[in-house]
Amino acid sequence: MWAMSATTTIRVSERARDRINQLARAASQTTIEYVDQMVNRLMDEELLNAIVASLDDPGLAEDAAELDGTLMDGLDPNEDFSAWR
Numbered sequence: 001m002w003a004m005s006a007t008t009t010i011r012v013s014e015r016a017r018d019r020i021n022q023l024a025r026a027a028s029q030t031t032i033e034y035v036d037q038m039v040n041r042l043m044d045e046e047l048l049n050a051i052v053a054s055l056d057d058p059g060l061a062e063d064a065a066e067l068d069g070t071l072m073d074g075l076d077p078n079e080d081f082s083a084w085r
Contacts, residue, residue, distance in 0.1 A: 005032075020034060020035060020038075
């Protein structure tokens with residue numbers, strides 16, 4: 001049997017409440033399910049944004065620059081490695 005999680009009340013404007021209810025109905029979800037999904041999406045988006053922002057770290061570019069040209073170290077540049085698996 002389906003068990004409902006504990007719930008609580010949050011304060012939002014009437015406009016936000018009405019819009020969330022409308023969106024939940026359009027998604028064939030309860031308002032609770034829809035808000036939970038929105039929160040999870042927001043958290044995922046913030047995590048992705050943090051990861052992308054960390055890629056702009058100048059230290060990472062310096063580390064990568066040090067490794068440039070080392071991919072083929074010790075390997076014959078004329079050998080075809082495409083069949084290796």
